[in-house]
Amino acid sequence: xxxxxxxxxxxxxxxxxxxxxxxxxxxxxxxxxxxxxxxxxxxxxxxxxxxxxxxxxxxxxxxxxxxxxxxxxxxxxxxxxxxxxxxxxxxxxxxxxxxxxxxxxxxxxxxxxxxxxxxxxxxxxxxxxxxxxxxxxxxxxxxxxxxxxxxxxxxxxxxxxxxxxxxxxxxxxxxxxxxxxxxxxxxxxxxxxxxxxxxxxxxxxxxxxxxxxxxxxxxxxxxxxxxxxxxxxxxxxxxx
Numbered sequence: 519x520x521x522x523x524x525x526x527x528x529x530x531x532x533x534x535x536x537x538x539x540x541x542x543x544x545x546x547x548x549x550x551x552x553x554x555x556x557x558x559x560x561x562x563x564x565x566x567x568x569x570x571x572x573x574x575x576x577x578x579x580x581x582x583x584x585x586x587x588x589x590x591x592x593x594x595x596x597x598x599x600x601x602x603x604x605x606x607x608x609x610x611x612x613x614x615x616x617x618x619x620x621x622x623x624x625x626x627x628x629x630x631x632x633x634x635x636x637x638x639x640x641x642x643x644x645x646x647x648x649x650x651x652x653x654x655x656x657x658x659x660x661x662x663x664x665x666x667x668x669x670x671x672x673x674x675x676x677x678x679x680x681x682x683x684x685x686x687x688x689x690x691x692x693x694x695x696x697x698x699x700x701x702x703x704x705x706x707x708x709x710x711x712x713x714x715x716x717x718x719x720x721x722x723x724x725x726x727x728x729x730x731x732x733x734x735x736x737x738x739x740x741x742x743x744x745x746x747x748x749x750x751x752x753x754x755x756x757x758x
Contacts, residue, residue: 548581549588551599562603572656575613578605579624593627597634607634608641612655614673615645615666632678645670646685668698675702723747 550557561581568574578600582593597610614631617624635642644650651663651670674680683706686699705711723744 545577545580546584548584548596551585558603561600561605565604570656571612571654572616574609575616575655578609578613579617579626582626582630583624593630594633597630601637606641607638608645608654610634611638611641611645611670615651615669616655618669619662619665628673628677631673635674635678635680642674642680643682643685646674664694667695671698671702675706719747719750 547557547560551561564577565574568577578597581600582596585591585596586593597605597607600609601607610626610631611634614626614628617626645654646667648660648663648667651666652658652660655662655666671685675683675686683703686703688699690696690699708714723740723746
């Protein structure tokens, strides 16, 4: 993935510390937010010091991760604290997209992102635009923007239950985008699509009965699909 990132030049080490990729973003001061007025001022003033907005998103990911690990505080509660000192819901949405497609960052709870989307509906709609995604999450190849757009559409409509379907019915120039919108629209029209998707996955792994006998179970690809299905089921049961 790194080959798709545009090269960057930093004037000083100080600028680099406030850009994407700095380990200093995972700051222990996130643990003292409620206790210290000085710490709250630090996080408020820090917001406008980022040269690269990606560094801001990484700081938010580090903030929520530290508080979850050491204080057992939910990501939603932690982001609400940042909003009180000037951070924006759109930062949470962008941090989610950046984190989910960049394996060296932390993942953000979908519940926190859903809450942010409901708080700032205007930004929620803006992020459906690939051009806007390239402006707010910088230094990445256009292929990332295409993936972020797909992820954001599915997140909004299939997870958040976003009710404005205007974007899905627009005449998009790109054939792939049209197809993605059509798939989402068809899923929304079928209230049982989640169950059908799960059954399809389970049948492919011989975990549900099918009309025909499955192929050779010694097949490596078949075994791999079985293991993936088990991991998905275990993961969902833990969340519940």
